[in-house]
Amino acid sequence: MAAVAPPGNSAQQQETVDSVIGVARSMERLDAWCEKWGDWCNPILVKETRQALKSRQFVITFSLLLFAALSWTIIGTFSLMPAIYDTPSAPRMMLGYYFVLALPMLLVVPLAAYRSLEGEIDDGTLELLSITALSPKQIVLGKLASAMLQMLLYFVVLFPCVSYAYTLRGVDFPTTVILLGMLVIAGVMMTIVALFFAPLSRSRSGRVMMLLVVIMLLVGAEWLLGLAAFEMITNERSLLGWEDLVLVLFGVVLLVVPALGYLLLTLAAAQLTPVIENRSTKIRVSLMVVNATVVACVTLGSTDPFDGMELLLVGGTGLMLLWVLASSMLVAESAVLTPRVQRDLPQSFMARATFTWLAPGPATGLVFSTINVWLLAGIAVGAAFYYGRDGNAFALRDQKMMIQFVFAISSYLTCFLLLVYGLMRVLRRKNNPRVEVGFAALVVVAVFAALGPYGIELYLNDFLDFPYSAWQATNWVWTLYNIGDGVDCYAVIEAMGTVGVVGVLGIMFWNPALVRPRRTATPERVREEREKMDRDKMDRDKMDRDKMDRDKMDRVPSSSA
Amino acid sequence: MMHEQGKKILDANAKVELAIGDSSAAVNEAGAAQISIGNKTHSHATRELGSASLPAVHVRSEDCIEIRRLYRFFGETKAVEDVSFTVKRGHVFGYIGPNGAGKTTSMRILATLDLPSYGDSFIDGLSCVNDPELVRRRLGFMPDSFGTYRDVNCREYLDFFARAYGVTGAERNRRLSWVLGFTGTEGMASKPIRGLSKGMKQRLCLGRALIHDPSVLILDEPAAGLDPRARIDLRRMIRDLADQGKTILISSHILTELAEMCDSVGIIEQGKLLATGSVEEIQDQQVEKRELAIRVLERSNEAAAVLQALEHVGEIIIDGELLRFEFAGDMREQAELLALLFARGFPVAECTSHRQSLEDVFLQVTEGLVQ
Known part of the structure; x- marks a missing residue:
């Protein structure tokens, strides 16, 4: 048949066939690429995306978002007529779009992520997942990635509307970018917060409470961000008014926020990790990362002494609260190191000298916390000297007060941590309390340290007023109040600091095995198995590479033809 | 120091x-x-x-x-x-015990x-406590509860778990097809899980446990709530898996089924393992008495009197020609008993020995412990 067909027609047919084959090959390559990308992707992301796109919640939210955006475009535009043609009208339109977008970004998506992780626990699927090759961190990151994908979809829907509002003039480009950037970052952060709270409690009442806390936080974030957006748009407070702090703001956004996000994700993953695993080291590392980022931001602000001081106070207070919470939990960890953890302990002299403090355990936790608290105290005092060097940001009195304040808090915290350490050791003899009990113990110790001597002396004085004395040395409330009042409390601070530091050193030398645990050998059978796994992986990779090479070879003749 | x-x-x-x-x-x-x-x-x-x-x-x-x-x-x-x-490798081990005996915990x-x-x-010499991630690679677990996801169909469900176990590319598709075929859920592949019957869910659950081709399967009450046909299918699947060399630990309340499919069983009660071994071994260990029924065509009362005088013979019930009694002796003693009847000229027409079933053994082993 082909022989009798006219030559021109045959060439045309051949061309059509070639183009069809070409398209089919391209589709095949695209399919293979998608397949490969799907394999590379976090399985939770794949599953969650499939689920989310089919879920009623997504369909309803997406439809409502579209409807609200369209409605606001029509209503807003008509309400601004005819002024819209000659006066800047962007603020009003932008504000409307902002609130339309903020609702799913700050409320719906984080709550869906919370419910998703909570659902895994409730429905028993977390157990099924925990016996797969997925790590707890992958589970949490998969949930986060899925939430971010949904955010991206909502964002893409609203993007044309925001562009339209921008063309109406009245809101400059940097403000628009900051507004949207703020919303995205807040959305991601609130999702991380929601994921952190999801596995926190396993009891029914606890879960209800956690849900309420999350809703309150999300509504609070929505309100705060809405207020900030309103201020930025209506009062024309664009980025141009914040030149002084722009570096610091970028520092906070690019350093502190990711560091806090990383810490919360690590904490969320730690809650899903079995007790036998090492959950503490990653948390300790992320705490150090937060320290470093806050210090970096404070350093960024040091160009202006007054702004620098403000930053120092805000950053210092934040870190103080973080370390009060974290250190109390670190000293409440179990002292038992499982063989699994012992196998991964540092081995060389240098590694043991430096990384041992990252190993789990209350004694290493105590040393780690003390080192960090005193290091931060040293940095804060150094900064106080730096800002007060010419007396421009600080009066000498204020400088002294701040130094005393920092040292007093560090000293008291070290002493109280020692007591919590002892208390938890006693508690752990017969029970296995959660690490959160450490914080409760710290609160109890702090309350007794303040009220105990005060109550006794008050009783001895027939309930009459009495002056501050050495007997009130443990009364941290009174000591801090005195420091704020300008009273010199160096003696008390020195005494408390010495007791604390000597106590910590005492624990280090009294019980070296507990503070510096030793590495144990990995069983031969486990080593063999791991080597086999590595070999299998290498073989698989080689097979993949060979397959890719074969595919390439197959493609070459067809393209040259 | x-x-x-x-x-x-x-x-x-x-x-x-x-x-x-x-x-x-x-x-x-x-x-x-x-x-x-x-x-x-x-x-x-x-x-x-x-x-x-x-x-x-x-x-x-x-x-x-x-x-x-x-x-x-x-x-x-x-x-x-x-x-x-x-x-042992490739064996099916039945874990028997009442509710709360400690089966699920272990x-x-x-x-x-x-x-x-x-x-x-230990699984293959690897500690479940210290090296769980190595154990999980070779382990398929089917719990007594079925964890499902909303808005997911059977294929997607299995595909997700295949990915979660690190099965990728063509291998994943191959495993998916095999599992759907083996468990007979091909027809349900695109149906949402929530709408499946109990039997189909159990099949899918078994499929999930098999998706990464584990060498060891732990099945907790897989036959609970299934109709007889589904049970037969499940039994067939388990035997097929054992024939493929997989080691299976299965718990069930349906003791007769376990007796048919298990190479060995363990009886657990109140957290304690009371007996282990093959069904026959346990029966032999536990069987102290057998019920004998001897049909004597004439003079059955006289025969009963002769037997009653013998050792190991319990109380004899005379039911016309039939003499029924518990006999605690071994097979040789049983043969001697019959020889005695023949020697005395009794016309013995038949003799049947009723061996205890697994259920009887279970009841005997757990006697006094079941709450």
């Missing part, structure tokens, strides 16, 4: 082990600590348990599953108490979902 201090710490840690707290953390960690200490540490745990502590190293053997001196306490409740058994420990208060369990 250092050694002494180290011993003190380990000693103190091991104390936690016997605190019988309801949190898994302490008990596990202490249990794990005990393993690392080996039998050189004179810990409280070892002293109070009163026998040899666990070896410090993994031992490779032909046994694919090994549970070694397993204890699990929930507060004051001893869910599992000193359970030890092994399952299976969960094997599946690396729970941690023992003391002792350890």
Whole structure:
């Protein structure tokens, strides 16, 4: 048949066939690429995306978002007529779009992520997942990635509307970018917060409470961000008014926020990790990362002494609260190191000298916390000297007060941590309390340290007023109040600091095995198995590479033809 | 000095082990600590348990599953108490016991979902406590509850778990097709899980456990709530899997089914393992008496009087020509008994011996313990 067909027609047919084959090959390559990308992707992301796109919640939210955006475009535009043609009208339109977008970004998506992780626990699927090759961190990151994908979809829907509002003039480009950037970052952060709270409690009442806390936080974030957006748009407070702090703001956004996000994700993953695993080291590392980022931001602000001081106070207070919470939990960890953890302990002299403090355990936790608290105290005092060097940001009195304040808090915290350490050791003899009990113990110790001597002396004085004395040395409330009042409390601070530091050193030398645990050998059978796994992986990779090479070879003749 | 201090710490840690707290953390960690200490540490745990502590190293053997001196306490409740058994490669092991006997607890420990208060369990010589990620690669677990996801169909469900187990590319598609075919869920592949019947869900659950081609399967009550046909299908699937060389640990209440498909069984009650071995071995161990029925065509009363005088013969019930009684002797003594009747000229037409079923054995073994 082909022989009798006219030559021109045959060439045309051949061309059509070639183009069809070409398209089919391209589709095949695209399919293979998608397949490969799907394999590379976090399985939770794949599953969650499939689920989310089919879920009623997504369909309803997406439809409502579209409807609200369209409605606001029509209503807003008509309400601004005819002024819209000659006066800047962007603020009003932008504000409307902002609130339309903020609702799913700050409320719906984080709550869906919370419910998703909570659902895994409730429905028993977390157990099924925990016996797969997925790590707890992958589970949490998969949930986060899925939430971010949904955010991206909502964002893409609203993007044309925001562009339209921008063309109406009245809101400059940097403000628009900051507004949207703020919303995205807040959305991601609130999702991380929601994921952190999801596995926190396993009891029914606890879960209800956690849900309420999350809703309150999300509504609070929505309100705060809405207020900030309103201020930025209506009062024309664009980025141009914040030149002084722009570096610091970028520092906070690019350093502190990711560091806090990383810490919360690590904490969320730690809650899903079995007790036998090492959950503490990653948390300790992320705490150090937060320290470093806050210090970096404070350093960024040091160009202006007054702004620098403000930053120092805000950053210092934040870190103080973080370390009060974290250190109390670190000293409440179990002292038992499982063989699994012992196998991964540092081995060389240098590694043991430096990384041992990252190993789990209350004694290493105590040393780690003390080192960090005193290091931060040293940095804060150094900064106080730096800002007060010419007396421009600080009066000498204020400088002294701040130094005393920092040292007093560090000293008291070290002493109280020692007591919590002892208390938890006693508690752990017969029970296995959660690490959160450490914080409760710290609160109890702090309350007794303040009220105990005060109550006794008050009783001895027939309930009459009495002056501050050495007997009130443990009364941290009174000591801090005195420091704020300008009273010199160096003696008390020195005494408390010495007791604390000597106590910590005492624990280090009294019980070296507990503070510096030793590495144990990995069983031969486990080593063999791991080597086999590595070999299998290498073989698989080689097979993949060979397959890719074969595919390439197959493609070459067809393209040259 | 250092050694002494180290011993003190380990000693103190091991104390936690016997605190019988309801949190898994302490008990596990202490249990794990005990393993690392080996039998050189004179810990409280070892002293109070009163026998040899666990070896410090993994031992490779032909046994694919090994549970070694397993204890699990929930507060004051001893869910599992000193359970030890092994399952050979390619064998089906039936785990029998009433509700609350400790079957699920010990299976969960094997599946690396729970941690023992003391002792350890091994899959292919790898500790479920210390190397769970290595154990999980070769383990498929089917729990008694079925964890489902909203808005997911059967294929997507299996595909997700295949990805979660690290099965990629063409291998994943191959496994998916095989599992759908093997479990007979091909027709349901695109149907949402929520709408499936109990039987289909069980099949899918088995499919999920098989998706990464594990060498060991732990099935917790897989036949519960299934109709007879679904049970037969399940039994066939389990036998097929065993023929493929997979080692299977299965728990069930339906004892007759277990007797048919299991190479060996273990009877557990109130956390204690009362008997292990093949069904026949257990029957032989437990059978102290058999019921004999002898049909004597004439003079049955006289024959009864002769038999009654013999050793091992229980009370005889005369039912016309039929004499029924419990006989505690072995087969040789049974033959001698019949020979005696023949020698005395009794016309013995038939003799049947009723052996105890697995159910009877179970009731006998757990006698006095079932609450």
